[in-house]
Amino acid sequence: MKKFVMIHNENLCIGCQACSVACRNENKVPDDVYRLQVHIKMSGTFPHLKSDYTRHSCVMCEDSPCVSVCPTGASFKTENGITLIDDRLCVSCKYCILACPYDARFVDPITKAIGKCTFCYENRLLEGKEPACVSVCPTDALVFGDALDQNSEVSKLIAKKSIEYPKAYLNTKPRLGFIKNTKGGRYE
Amino acid sequence: MAISRRSFLKTSTAIGTLAAFELNLGAKSSLINQSSKLVPSVCEMCSTRCPIEAQVIDGKCNFIQGNPKFNANKTSVCARGGAGLNQLYDPKRIVTPLIRVGQRGENKWREASWKEALELCAKKLDEIKQKYGPQSVVFTSKSGESHTQMTNFACAYGSPNIFSHWSCCPITYNMVLSHTYGSGLSRDYANAKYIVNFGHNLFEGLVISDTKKLAKFASKEDAKLLVLDPRFSGVAAKADEWLPVKPGTDLAFLMALIHVWIRDEKYDKKFIEEYTIGIDEVIKSVKETSPKWQENITGIKAKDVERIADEIWAKAPQVIIDWGHKTTTTKAEYQRTRAIAIANALMGNLEKRGGIFFGKDAKTFNKLCGEELFPTLANPDAAFKIPKTQRIDGCGEEGHKHFFISRKHGVLMDIAPAILSQKPYPIKGWVNTRFNHLINVAGTKDTIKAIKELDFVVSIDVYLNDFSNLADVVLPEATYLERDESIQNKSGTAPGYYMRNKAIEPIAGTKSGYEIFRELARLMKIDQNYTWNTINEYRMIQAKGNDKLVADLIKDGYVNWKVPQVYYREKSYVSKFVEKYSNAAQFVDENGQMSSQIKFKTPSGKIELFLASIEEKLPGEGSLNTNNMDVYGGHEFCLMTGKTAIHTNGHTQSLPILNNLMSFSPLWINTKAAKQKNLKDGDKVILKNEFGEVEATLMLTEGIREDTLFLYHGFGHITPDLTRSNMIGTNQSVILNPADGVVCGTMVTNVGVDIIKA
Numbered sequence: 019m020k021k022f023v024m025i026h027n028e029n030l031c032i033g034c035q036a037c038s039v040a041c042r043n044e045n046k047v048p049d050d051v052y053r054l055q056v057h058i059k060m061s062g063t064f065p066h067l068k069s070d071y072t073r074h075s076c077v078m079c080e081d082s083p084c085v086s087v088c089p090t091g092a093s094f095k096t097e098n099g100i101t102l103i104d105d106r107l108c109v110s111c112k113y114c115i116l117a118c119p120y121d122a123r124f125v126d127p128i129t130k131a132i133g134k135c136t137f138c139y140e141n142r143l144l145e146g147k148e149p150a151c152v153s154v155c156p157t158d159a160l161v162f163g164d165a166l167d168q169n170s171e172v173s174k175l176i177a178k179k180s181i182e183y184p185k186a187y188l189n190t191k192p193r194l195g196f197i198k199n200t201k202g203g204r205y206e
Numbered sequence: 207m208a209i210s211r212r213s214f215l216k217t218s219t220a221i222g223t224l225a226a227f228e229l230n231l232g233a234k235s236s237l238i239n240q241s242s243k244l245v246p247s248v249c250e251m252c253s254t255r256c257p258i259e260a261q262v263i264d265g266k267c268n269f270i271q272g273n274p275k276f277n278a279n280k281t282s283v284c285a286r287g288g289a290g291l292n293q294l295y296d297p298k299r300i301v302t303p304l305i306r307v308g309q310r311g312e313n314k315w316r317e318a319s320w321k322e323a324l325e326l327c328a329k330k331l332d333e334i335k336q337k338y339g340p341q342s343v344v345f346t347s348k349s350g351e352s353h354t355q356m357t358n359f360a361c362a363y364g365s366p367n368i369f370s371h372w373s374c375c376p377i378t379y380n381m382v383l384s385h386t387y388g389s390g391l392s393r394d395y396a397n398a399k400y401i402v403n404f405g406h407n408l409f410e411g412l413v414i415s416d417t418k419k420l421a422k423f424a425s426k427e428d429a430k431l432l433v434l435d436p437r438f439s440g441v442a443a444k445a446d447e448w449l450p451v452k453p454g455t456d457l458a459f460l461m462a463l464i465h466v467w468i469r470d471e472k473y474d475k476k477f478i479e480e481y482t483i484g485i486d487e488v489i490k491s492v493k494e495t496s497p498k499w500q501e502n503i504t505g506i507k508a509k510d511v512e513r514i515a516d517e518i519w520a521k522a523p524q525v526i527i528d529w530g531h532k533t534t535t536t537k538a539e540y541q542r543t544r545a546i547a548i549a550n551a552l553m554g555n556l557e558k559r560g561g562i563f564f565g566k567d568a569k570t571f572n573k574l575c576g577e578e579l580f581p582t583l584a585n586p587d588a589a590f591k592i593p594k595t596q597r598i599d600g601c602g603e604e605g606h607k608h609f610f611i612s613r614k615h616g617v618l619m620d621i622a623p624a625i626l627s628q629k630p631y632p633i634k635g636w637v638n639t640r641f642n643h644l645i646n647v648a649g650t651k652d653t654i655k656a657i658k659e660l661d662f663v664v665s666i667d668v669y670l671n672d673f674s675n676l677a678d679v680v681l682p683e684a685t686y687l688e689r690d691e692s693i694q695n696k697s698g699t700a701p702g703y704y705m706r707n708k709a710i711e712p713i714a715g716t717k718s719g720y721e722i723f724r725e726l727a728r729l730m731k732i733d734q735n736y737t738w739n740t741i742n743e744y745r746m747i748q749a750k751g752n753d754k755l756v757a758d759l760i761k762d763g764y765v766n767w768k769v770p771q772v773y774y775r776e777k778s779y780v781s782k783f784v785e786k787y788s789n790a791a792q793f794v795d796e797n798g799q800m801s802s803q804i805k806f807k808t809p810s811g812k813i814e815l816f817l818a819s820i821e822e823k824l825p826g827e828g829s830l831n832t833n834n835m836d837v838y839g840g841h842e843f844c845l846m847t848g849k850t851a852i853h854t855n856g857h858t859q860s861l862p863i864l865n866n867l868m869s870f871s872p873l874w875i876n877t878k879a880a881k882q883k884n885l886k887d888g889d890k891v892i893l894k895n896e897f898g899e900v901e902a903t904l905m906l907t908e909g910i911r912e913d914t915l916f917l918y919h920g921f922g923h924i925t926p927d928l929t930r931s932n933m934i935g936t937n938q939s940v941i942l943n944p945a946d947g948v949v950c951g952t953m954v955t956n957v958g959v960d961i962i963k964a
Contacts, residue, residue, distance in 0.1 A: 029425045043270075060443075064908040064909070064912075065448065067908055153281045154271050157421035201424070
C-alpha cells in the first residue's frame with residue numbers, strides 16, 4: 019500500500035501554466051472545464067506587493083465528502099488513497115460537486131460524467147510514472163510520491179518543510195499540501 | 207468531518223469497486239497492444255529550443271515532455287512546449303500551398319500543388335533578379351535552422367538583404383558580450399550568491415534550463431535576487447528586493463553602482479589589471495554618476511544604491527549582474543548592456559563558480575584534454591557567402607552607423623522605409639519564413655504600405671498569419687514535430703549535441719525549411735553550392751561520416767559525455783578535471799588555475815572596458831555615456847511590453863489550448879494613475895503619440911509605476927483567417943518609434959504615449 023501525496027511549493031511555482039496544458043493533453047480534458055488550474059493573485063499596494071500562486075485541483079481527501087455522499091458508489095477511493103470516479107456507476111447526480119469543499123469537480127460537457135484530477139492514476143501512475151503536471155513542471159514546484167516510503171522525495175520534503183493543507187479545519191485530510199508563499203514586497 | 211460509520215462502510219465498498227475498476231482498465235489496456243513510441247526531438251514553440259520527447263501512440267502525437275536525457279531540463283516543458291501537439295493538430299493550420307487571387311490582404315486564395323507554388327516562386331524571383339538585380343529581394347526569418355536555410359538560399363540567389371529577428375530582440379547582449387569579452391558567456395545561476403536582474407523575466411519568457419536554476423536560486427534563503435523592473439513582473443514577484451525603476455534608466459543605476467565601487471576601491475583590482483584594458487576610461491565616465499545623481503533619473507534612493515553596491519561586493523565573485531535577453535528598452539541599450547558587462551568584470555566573476563563563464567564545446571575540450579575525445583562538426587553550408595553588395599540598412603558597411611551589425615541579422619526597422627523611399631535602391635520582393643513582421647517590428651502601418659508596393663511576396667508559415675495574409679504565395683511549413691533537422695551544438699559546461707527528429711510524418715505533405723529552400727534553389731538552378739540533397743546527407747556531412755553520432759542522436763535526441771565541469775579560475779574544479787584528463791596538467795598554472803586558457807577574441811586580447819574600435823567609428827560610444835536614456839519623448843506615460851509564459855511573440859495567440867488560457871492582453875495601468883484620469887477597469891482607451899494611435903482596454907493594477915503602462919506582446923493581429931485572434935488586443939508595434947539604438951541598431955520597445963478615453 020502506498021500513500022500518494024503531492025506537494026505544491028508556492029515559492030517555486032511561477033504560474034507558467036505548463037501543468038495545466040500537460041493535464042489537458044494527457045487527460046483529454048474538454049474546453050471550458052479543468053482538472054487543474056494555477057491562480058495568480060497579486061495583492062498589496064504599490065510598491066509593497068506580493069503575488070501568490072495557488073493550485074486548484076482535487077486535494078485527494080482521506081475522508082472524502084464526495085465519496086461519502088455518492089449514492090451509487092461511483093466515487094470511490096483506491097487503497098492508495100486516490101479518489102476516483104467509476105464512469106459506469108456515475109449517474110451524474112452532481113451530489114459530489116456540491117459536497118466537494120474544494121470546488122474540484124465538474125460535469126464533463128461531452129460525456130456528462132463527473133470529471134476531476136485523478137493524479138493521472140490510470141494513464142500514468144499504473145505505469146509507474148508521475149502525474150503529467152509533476153513531470154513537466156519547469157521549476158520542480160510539484161513533488162509527488164509515497165509518503166509511507168521514508169526515502170521518497172516527498173517524505174523528505176514533508177520532514178523538512180512546513181506543509182499546509184487547504185481548508186484543514188474541515189478535517190478532510192487532504193493529500194495535496196502546500197508550501198506557502200513567503201516572497202513579495204519591497205525591501206525597505 | 208468526523209469519520210462516520212457510513213463513510214467507513216463506503217470506503218470498504220469502494221475498495222470492492224476498485225477491483226472492478228482495474229478489471230475494466232485491464233480490458234481497456236489495449237494500450238499495451240497499441241504502437242507507442244517516444245521520439246526525442248527539439249521544441250520550436252519559442253526560440254529557446256528545449257530538448258523534448260514526443261509520445262506517439264498509433265501514429266498520433268499524444269503528449270510532449272522534456273527529454274529526460276538532458277539533465278538541465280529533465281522532463282520539464284513549458285505551457286507553450288506542451289501545446290506543440292495542439293499546434294500540430296490545429297484545424298487552422300495551413301497544409302496546402304496557397305496562391306493569392308484577390309487583392310493583397312483581402313484573404314482570397316486558391317489552393318495549389320507544391321509543384322505549381324514553387325514554380326511560381328522560382329519564376330517570379332527570377333524575373334525580379336533579371337529586371338532589378340538580386341539585391342532587390344529582402345529575406346526575413348526568425349533565428350534558428352530556418353534562418354540558416356533561408357540565408358543559404360539568399361546567398362545562392364545573390365541578395366545581401368538577409369534579416370533575422372535579432373534587431374527586435376537579443377541583438378544587444380550578443381553584440382556587447384562579443385565586443386567586450388570576444389564571445390558569448392553563460393551565467394551560473396545555480397551557484398551564485400547574488401543576482402542583479404534588470405527585468406530578465408525568465409519566469410514569463412521561459413528558458414527552462416535557466417528558469418529552473420533561477421527559480422531554485424530565488425527560493426534559497428542565503429542568496430539574494432535583486433530585480434529592477436517598472437512592473438511587478440513574474441521575476442519581481444520572486445525577488446528578495448524589487449526596485450520599481452523608472453523605465454529606460456537601468457543605465458544610470460549601473461553607472462552609479464560602478465561609481466561607488468570605484469570611489470570606494472571595492473572592485474577586483476587584480477583581475478582588472480590582468481585581464482582588462484580601459485579601466486581609466488571607465489573611471490572617467492563614472493566620475494559624476496553618483497548615487498545622488500541617479501536618484502532623480504531612476505527613482506531609486508541614493509542610500510539604496512550605496513547599500514546594494516556594498517552587498518554585491520561582499521558576495522563577489524559569486525555574483526551575476528544579468529544582461530538579460532530581449533534588451534530593447536531605450537536607444538541607450540548598447541551602453542546599458544556595456545555597463546553590465548563592465549560591472550561583471552569589476553566583480554572579477556569570470557570563470558568563477560557562481561559567476562559567468564565561457565561555454566565549452568567539443569573543440570575546446572579536445573584541446574584541454576590533449577586528444578580528440580569528442581566529435582566536432584563540419585559545416586555543410588561553408589560555401590555560402592553573403593554577397594558584398596550594398597545592403598539597405600548599411601550593416602557591416604564602412605562609414606555607416608550600422609557598421610558593427612552582422613550582415614546575417616540586419617536591422618528590421620529599415621526594411622519598410624527602404625521600400626517606400628526606394629533608397630538606397632528599389633526593393634521588389636520579400637521572402638519570409640515564420641516571422642510576423644507586422645506584430646514584431648516597429649511601424650506596422652508603413653510595413654503594410656510597403657508590402658503593397660512589392661512585385662512579389664512569399665511567406666513560409668504554419669498559419670495564415672498577419673504577414674502571410676499579405677503574401678502572394680504562402681508555403682505551408684511542416685511543424686517541428688514533422689521535421690528532421692540538423693545536428694546542433696548544445697554545449698554548456700561540457701560538450702553536447704542535440705537534434706530534431708520528426709515525431710510523425712508531415713500532415714498532407716507539408717515540407718520543412720530544408721526541403722523548401724533546397725527545392726527552390728534546384729528549380730532556379732542556383733544550387734551549385736549545396737553540398738547535400740536531403741537532410742540525412744546534411745547530417746552525415748556535419749558528423750563527418752560518424753554514423754554512430756547520428757544514430758545516437760536519432761535514438762536519444764541529446765548526446766553528451768560525462769566530463770567534469772571546469773571553471774578556469776577555480777582551483778578545485780581544475781584539479782578534478784586534471785585527475786580525469788591527465789594531459790590537461792600542462793595547462794595548469796602555478797596558482798592551480800587554468801588562467802592561460804582564458805582567451806578573449808577582442809582586438810586587444812583582453813576584456814575591453816573601453817572599445818577603441820567603436821570609438822574610432824562612432825565617436826563617444828567607446829566609453830560609457832549617459833545619452834539617449836529618455837523613453838518618454840515628452841509624453842505622460844512610457845508604454846512597455848514583455849513576454850507572457852502562455853504565448854510566443856506573435857505566433858501562438860490563436861492556438862486553442864493557449865488561447866483558452868489567455869485570449870487577450872489588457873493594458874496595465876496603475877490604479878492611482880487611472881483614478882487621476884477618471885479611468886476605470888475595462889475602459890477602452892486610445893494610446894497616442896507622433897507615430898500613430900492604437901486602441902487598448904485597461905486593467906487597473908497596483909503592480910506598475912504610475913508613469914508606466916504595460917502590455918503583453920503579441921496581440922492585435924489583423925489576420926482574418928485566424929478568427930480567434932483577429933482584431934483582438936493591442937499591437938504595440940503600431941505606435942513604436944522606428945528609430946534604432948546606438949551601435950547595435952536595437953528596436954526600442956519602450957515608447958512615450960498619451961492616453962485618451964475612447
